[in-house]
Amino acid sequence: MLDTTRNTGPIFIEDMTVGLTRHLDKTITDRDIELFAEVSEDRNPVHLNDAYAEATMFKGRIAHGMLTAALISAVIGEQLPGHGTVYLRQSMAFLAPVRPGDTVRAEVEVLAIDMRKRRVTLDTRCVVGDTRVLHGEALVLAPSRAG
Template identity: 40%
Template structure:
């Protein structure tokens, strides 16, 4: 299998990319297995009914992990290192939501081979659920 590094020159200010993924029960179960986070708001329907959300919500960091897929595989992708990420969780994500992860290059440092990416995650209704900035360093 041939793995090609991404072309740093492609990622100019204004470049955008995105993908869509559904948050399933399996997604939440896998995250619980990896993280050990069994907060009842995520795993117990009866408890969740007593909260302001009235049903279970997915872990906020699941939407952030989708950002990792965007920057690690698409922009800039192979040959890049995640340097930093800021996050704001703006709205809950529910099991069954379909999330669109969008990145846009907002800064470029040619000398250091770094790009700063505005990262936004919206649900199927267009509601912004997670926002922030990623800084990526290209090899």
């Protein structure tokens, strides 16, 4: 299930303010994990094999960290700023595991705007319930009415 507060188009840099936020919620399924393993070619058994994962520090299967991070990319590419955005940089720390069945909320918030360079600094985070599972910062080239 994917729930999002989609825009009808990009949010141009001229319309942004510090503190502006967007998010999406997604429940991570076994199929999501299998498809991500196929596309990424990351078949680490901690993601795919119950018996193997039970013997790890996680005590069960977990989603790929980059699958969780991809939800941040979805918010940036589809909502804030949206279509026409160019990703320049992303830092992130993985703070807790995401498990099959968890609902992840990916959130993006405008921290700073450089109108001259059309660059926007974004706080990026993912939470499962009250637990922050990912935190980072992105720098993007935002779409502008000026082209």
